[in-house]
Amino acid sequence: MAILDKTILEIHEALVKGETTPLELTKEALRRAKEDTNNAFEFINEEEALKEAAALTEVEVDNPLWGIPYICKDNFSTKGIPSTASSNVLNGYKPLFDATVVEKLREKHCIMIGKSTLDELAMGGTGTTGHLGKTFNPYDPSHKRMMGGSSCGSAAGVAAGIAPFALGSDTGDSVRKPAAFGGLVGFKPSWGRISRYGLFPFAPSLDHVAYFTRSVEDAAIILEALSGRDLHDSTSSTRKVEEYYKDLNPSLKGKRIAVLKDIVNSISNEKVMHVFNASLEAMKKEGAIIDYVEFGQEALESIYATYIVISCAEATSNDANLDGIKFGPYYEGKTYQEVMYNARTKGFSELIKRRFVIGSFALMRENQDVLFLRAQRNRAKIVERTNEILKNHDAIYVPAAPNVAPLFEGSSDKLSDEYLIADNHMALGNFAGLPSITVPLGFVDGMPIGANLMNGAFKEGEILSLSLALENLSGLKGLSINERKGGRFE
Amino acid sequence: MNFEAVIGLEIHVQMKTKSKMFSSSPNAFSKSPNTEVTVFDMAYPGTMPVVNKQAVINAIRVANALHMEIDHTICFDRKNYFYSDLPKGFQITQQFRPIGKNGYLEILDRDNKKKRINIERIHMEEDTCKQLHFADYSLLDYNRAGTPLVEIVSRPEIRNGTEAMRYVEGIRNIVVYSLTSDGKMEEGSLRCDVNVSLRPYGVKEFGTKVEIKNINSLKNIEQALDYEIARQSAMLLSGTPVQQETRRFDEASGKTILMRVKTDAVDYKYFPEPNITPIALSDEFVQNAIDTCPELYESKKARYVASGLSDTDADIILSDINMASYFESALKSAKKEKTLANYLIVEVNGYLNKRGISILDFPLEPEKLGELTNLQEDGFTHKQCVDILNYLLEEPTLSVEEARKAKGIEKMVQDDNLVLSLVTEALNENPQSIADFKGGNGRAIGFLIGQVMKKAKGKVNPADVSRVMNEEIKKR
Numbered sequence: 001m002a003i004l005d006k007t008i009l010e011i012h013e014a015l016v017k018g019e020t021t022p023l024e025l026t027k028e029a030l031r032r033a034k035e036d037t038n039n040a041f042e043f044i045n046e047e048e049a050l051k052e053a054a055a056l057t058e059v060e061v062d063n064p065l066w067g068i069p070y071i072c073k074d075n076f077s078t079k080g081i082p083s084t085a086s087s088n089v090l091n092g093y094k095p096l097f098d099a100t101v102v103e104k105l106r107e108k109h110c111i112m113i114g115k116s117t118l119d120e121l122a123m124g125g126t127g128t129t130g131h132l133g134k135t136f137n138p139y140d141p142s143h144k145r146m147m148g149g150s151s152c153g154s155a156a157g158v159a160a161g162i163a164p165f166a167l168g169s170d171t172g173d174s175v176r177k178p179a180a181f182g183g184l185v186g187f188k189p190s191w192g193r194i195s196r197y198g199l200f201p202f203a204p205s206l207d208h209v210a211y212f213t214r215s216v217e218d219a220a221i222i223l224e225a226l227s228g229r230d231l232h233d234s235t236s237s238t239r240k241v242e243e244y245y246k247d248l249n250p251s252l253k254g255k256r257i258a259v260l261k262d263i264v265n266s267i268s269n270e271k272v273m274h275v276f277n278a279s280l281e282a283m284k285k286e287g288a289i290i291d292y293v294e295f296g297q298e299a300l301e302s303i304y305a306t307y308i309v310i311s312c313a314e315a316t317s318n319d320a321n322l323d324g325i326k327f328g329p330y331y332e333g334k335t336y337q338e339v340m341y342n343a344r345t346k347g348f349s350e351l352i353k354r355r356f357v358i359g360s361f362a363l364m365r366e367n368q369d370v371l372f373l374r375a376q377r378n379r380a381k382i383v384e385r386t387n388e389i390l391k392n393h394d395a396i397y398v399p400a401a402p403n404v405a406p407l408f409e410g411s412s413d414k415l416s417d418e419y420l421i422a423d424n425h426m427a428l429g430n431f432a433g434l435p436s437i438t439v440p441l442g443f444v445d446g447m448p449i450g451a452n453l454m455n456g457a458f459k460e461g462e463i464l465s466l467s468l469a470l471e472n473l474s475g476l477k478g479l480s481i482n483e484r485k486g487g488r489f490e
Numbered sequence: 491m492n493f494e495a496v497i498g499l500e501i502h503v504q505m506k507t508k509s510k511m512f513s514s515s516p517n518a519f520s521k522s523p524n525t526e527v528t529v530f531d532m533a534y535p536g537t538m539p540v541v542n543k544q545a546v547i548n549a550i551r552v553a554n555a556l557h558m559e560i561d562h563t564i565c566f567d568r569k570n571y572f573y574s575d576l577p578k579g580f581q582i583t584q585q586f587r588p589i590g591k592n593g594y595l596e597i598l599d600r601d602n603k604k605k606r607i608n609i610e611r612i613h614m615e616e617d618t619c620k621q622l623h624f625a626d627y628s629l630l631d632y633n634r635a636g637t638p639l640v641e642i643v644s645r646p647e648i649r650n651g652t653e654a655m656r657y658v659e660g661i662r663n664i665v666v667y668s669l670t671s672d673g674k675m676e677e678g679s680l681r682c683d684v685n686v687s688l689r690p691y692g693v694k695e696f697g698t699k700v701e702i703k704n705i706n707s708l709k710n711i712e713q714a715l716d717y718e719i720a721r722q723s724a725m726l727l728s729g730t731p732v733q734q735e736t737r738r739f740d741e742a743s744g745k746t747i748l749m750r751v752k753t754d755a756v757d758y759k760y761f762p763e764p765n766i767t768p769i770a771l772s773d774e775f776v777q778n779a780i781d782t783c784p785e786l787y788e789s790k791k792a793r794y795v796a797s798g799l800s801d802t803d804a805d806i807i808l809s810d811i812n813m814a815s816y817f818e819s820a821l822k823s824a825k826k827e828k829t830l831a832n833y834l835i836v837e838v839n840g841y842l843n844k845r846g847i848s849i850l851d852f853p854l855e856p857e858k859l860g861e862l863t864n865l866q867e868d869g870f871t872h873k874q875c876v877d878i879l880n881y882l883l884e885e886p887t888l889s890v891e892e893a894r895k896a897k898g899i900e901k902m903v904q905d906d907n908l909v910l911s912l913v914t915e916a917l918n919e920n921p922q923s924i925a926d927f928k929g930g931n932g933r934a935i936g937f938l939i940g941q942v943m944k945k946a947k948g949k950v951n952p953a954d955v956s957r958v959m960n961e962e963i964k965k966r
Contacts (some may be wrong), residue, residue, distance in 0.1 A: 075535075076536070077535060077536040083535075095534060095535075095537075097529050097534070097536075099536055131737075196536075196537050198536040198537075198540065201536070201765075203764070204764035219622065231540065232538060233538050234539070234540045234765070235765060235767050303678070315763065316570075317570050317579070317759075319579075320570065320572065320578065320579020320580055321533035321579050322535075323579065325574065325630075326534070336574035336628065340572060340574075360759065363761060364759060365757045365759070368761075438882075
């Protein structure tokens with residue numbers, strides 16, 4: 001087994017023992033990135049990565065991230081490195097500054113080996129709408145199945161063993177859904193826990209920096225590295241950063257777990273439910289108390305519409321800066337209106353324009369109350385209900401998706417109950433800004449599935465401990481296509 | 491006049507904070523284009539706004555001076571529209587919860603009677619970038635993009651150009667003396683948009699509103715409004731309806747000129763700025779902002795007048811905040827306010843005007859001017875003091891005492907015996923002058939008086955010398 005296929009902690013151990021070097025790891029990661037067949041990369045950062053890795057000669061024993069290669073979603077601002085957000089409107093754009101998280105990882109001496117593909121401007125959940133086309137799920141070499149999105153390239157890269165972790169962003173479930181389809185841990189902490197400075201905004205009230213790892217312990221290590229107050233992001237929290245890794249305590253004894261009845265009831269895939277139920281039994285055996293709780297069918301069904309209205313409204317405003325005047329491709333025009341018109345007409349795909357129209361429509365004076373404000377009121381109601389459940393429970397626990405990664409062709413009726421409820425519920429975590437984590441649960445028909453745990457704001461430490469307990473039960477630590485193993489719940 | 495004018499003003503004031511409203515970029519004027527710009531000002535993806543604390547403090551101070559209710563929760567909203575001068579495609583402003591509302595400013599109306607103008611709101615926002623349009627291209631200067639602004643919106647309670655001018659003057663005095671802004675209309679740090687409509691007296695409904703944009707001096711506000719009221723009045727009397735339109739004031743012709751006819755108001759699709767969570771201000775913070783506000787115009791004026799300055803003199807000194815602060819520094823050494831004020835208004839202003847410079851470039855330290863005016867209090871003549879002052883302006887490193895000695899200027903003494911002995915001496919030495927005088931040459935006495943003054947080294951009063959000389963010459 002190649003060292004690169006291991007978890008961050010295992011790689012760190014090897015680095016400390018002198019079994020490998022950052023340069024060796026980086027070279028291997030770059031080789032795999034170049035051989036990638038899943039369309040995971042916008043840009044491979046070869047030159048700079050090699051330079052940085054070569055400079056790392058003295059191992060930092062206390063810094064588990066020293067010399068670790070990683071992949072960065074292409075909607076993070078990276079100084080001097082192309083950052084397109086997989087949109088033609090930003091072709092050739094080389095930012096003048098690093099996102100705070102990129103800077104923090106650099107300070108830890110992580111090596112960014114490349115920028116990964118996404119759904120254009122992070123708007124989408126399929127991993128098919130970026131300007132480089134579809135991103136494939138590495139677990140299906142026939143390239144028939146989706147990776148899921150929008151953080152498709154980051155998910156595919158980690159699942160394919162190119163790097164042990166990757167940065168993503170999560171506005172609806174853009175990390176936690178592809179994590180489920182790729183057998184990965186995908187973590188989105190509380191809104192404000194990690195600075196968003198330098199993350200290209202989709203819908204700031206819902207946007208989160210999130211990431212993929214191959215183990216819960218790694219997720220704790222990354223959280224510690226990325227969290228904290230940032231003077232560039234006034235929404236970042238002033239709360240103290242905890243010692244998430246050191247404080248991990250994987251005990252389920254006496255933990256009250258809420259399973260949302262409406263969600264599990266809407267799932268028709270028996271194999272998925274079999275694995276999920278097996279996980280519940282295993283948790284019970286460890287002393288967890290499982291409560292089936294009804295969230296409210298109507299509220300759950302309204303998540304998707306609420307999400308679309310709010311996110312599109314914010315997006316249409318955020319992306320108004322992409323006008324071809326200050327950066328990105330410039331298109332000629334006789335007037336400034338023509339310059340903007342041409343840049344935006346040629347720069348955005350049809351899908352993006354559709355979202356802008358929806359957002360703009362929802363914000364129009366005559367529509368605001370029945371669309372935008374109504375969505376906000378509904379969001380508040382949903383948040384209230386979520387927090388109500390969490391008041392009496394240590395976590396909400398549900399399947400992350402009703403099925404394995406969908407096929408590109410013949411996807412089902414988009415507005416079925418199953419789709420509306422079981423495919424969109426993770427936006428709850430974005431509405432309320434709560435810590436929400438997807439962990440691998442097992443395999444169905446050879447494809448990974450995952451489950452999601454969510455708890456109260458800024459209780460990252462607790463959700464990580466519960467996740468570690470679940471990971472210990474499933475035995476699915478360190479998954480990648482090179483390290484396939486059966487789960488204990490199958 | 492058959493109609494009543496209904497006038498409302500929107501005033502944009504650029505704040506002179508160290509950095510911009512939402513970015514760390516320096517906020518200074520007249521630097522070369524596009525040098526005071528950060529990635530936020532150019533709306534690079536991923537940049538985020540961080541509220542400038544000093545701007546909030548300034549806005550609180552202005553709101554308090556205008557007797558407004560101050561919101562202790564600071565919220566910002568987005569105003570969305572596409573325009574080449576708007577880098578983000580939206581402006582961050584305070585649409586739903588302005589920092590201050592329901593205030594007023596007291597002004598003097600045309601008959602110099604007190605009148606209260608109610609103020610609807612004051613809010614913070616950011617400026618756009620500056621555009622320069624040429625025949626086939628435009629240039630953008632992002633230095634101005636993100637400059638902090640406060641906007642002050644009056645209720646439509648102003649009735650004529652004079653009131654409008656005095657209202658703006660009052661606002662300007664507040665923003666200048668609270669150190670919020672330079673308040674320079676000609677440089678655009680205080681910008682004024684005026685809405686005016688007419689209605690027959692006694693009618694409640696408003697007439698059609700015309701907006702006059704970017705008037706660049708106080709005088710022009712009065713002129714523009716007087717013209718516009720007359721224009722609309724003539725139209726209405728001739729049965730021509732007034733159009734809803736935007737006009738500008740042409741200084742050369744003294745007329746307002748049509749810029750564009752307004753169509754339906756733009757929908758700015760306002761919504762709360764998601765990247766700035768509401769900021770709760772503690773009572774302490776707000777109170778501290780108010781308590782530490784520099785002394786305002788009206789308070790200074792009351793103080794000056796109480797110390798013996800005339801109303802007009804106080805206004806002249808306060809018309810320039812730097813003049814006022816020079817005055818107050820000089821007061822530390824000056825014995826009498828009124829005397830100091832006279833020197834500032836006549837001699838110092840004369841010196842500045844002649845050279846076209848500001849008080850900031852006046853070579854003499856204020857304390858020295860104060861000491862100089864004390865000489866006059868001590869019995870030196872005004873002329874002697876001016877001589878010393880003029881010398882000091884050439885040699886500003888000298889002390890007042892050194893300058894006086896260098897010029898050989900002595901205090902005049904009231905000593906008739908001394909005068910008499912000097913006059914006698916002069917007469918004895920100049921028999922020819924006596925003869926000339928007797929012969930009808932009146933100028934001869936002037937020469938004799940000059941001789942006496944020379945002997946006295948300016949120490950005696952010329953009036954005394956003249957009186958004694960006239961008496962003594964007749965005795966010869």
